[in-house]
Amino acid sequence: MITLIPLSGNFTISQVADYSKIPPEIFKSGFYSVTKTGEEISIISDCTTRFPDIKSSEGWKAFRVEGILDFSLVGIINAITGPLKDNKITVNVLSTFNTDYIFVKNESFRTAIEVFRSSGSIKVKEESKI
Numbered sequence: 049m050i051t052l053i054p055l056s057g058n059f060t061i062s063q064v065a066d067y068s069k070i071p072p073e074i075f076k077s078g079f080y081s082v083t084k085t086g087e088e089i090s091i092i093s094d095c096t097t098r099f100p101d102i103k104s105s106e107g108w109k110a111f112r113v114e115g116i117l118d119f120s121l122v123g124i125i126n127a128i129t130g131p132l133k134d135n136k137i138t139v140n141v142l143s144t145f146n147t148d149y150i151f152v153k154n155e156s157f158r159t160a161i162e163v164f165r166s167s168g169s170i171k172v173k174e175e176s177k178i
Contacts, residue, residue, distance in 0.1 A: 050127055051114035051171045052150070052164060055079070059108040059151060061140055062091040062099070073097045079110075081142055092142055092151070108140065109157040111150045111164075114173065124148060131167045132160060 059079070064070055067082075067089060074080050077095035098106075113124065128150055129139050137160055140151040152160045164170040 049169060049171055050124065051173060052111040052128070053114050053173045054157075054161070055110040055112055055149075057094045058096075058106070058154065059092055059094050059110055060104050060106045061108060061151070062093070062102050062104040064089045064091065064102055069102070071095075071097065071099050071102070081144075092140070092149075107154040108151045109154055111152075111160075111172075113148045113150075116146045127169060128164075131163045131170070135159065135163050137163065 057078075067084065070082065070089070070091060074082075074091060074093050074095050077093050080091065080093040080095065083090045092108075098104075111128075113128070125141055125143075125148060128148075129141065132139050132150075132152065137152055137156045142149040142151070161172050164172050
């Protein structure tokens, strides 16, 4: 059984062209992730400040997979995102060394919880602080 913990607050997914364009407020927020690839720099953050000059998608909620996940585990993300896909719920996934985070749009959050609970293989705990 996979256990998900809904995180309190809202998240924004942003993109910047240059690392120096990341507002310093991001680094003071309770949750942030900066990912740089050859094509882009993406930021996921619970920072509540709006930055009009940055390309952003606001209004995301998050679930954290409970526990520390071993790299040998296979299919965790598929087991979580499959039921969401079947219900046409958009997701963004962030994996860290220890666990995974699933982001869904605010308007799909309650539906996602219902989908998870009805799946039979995903338990949803009470909302948690980051």
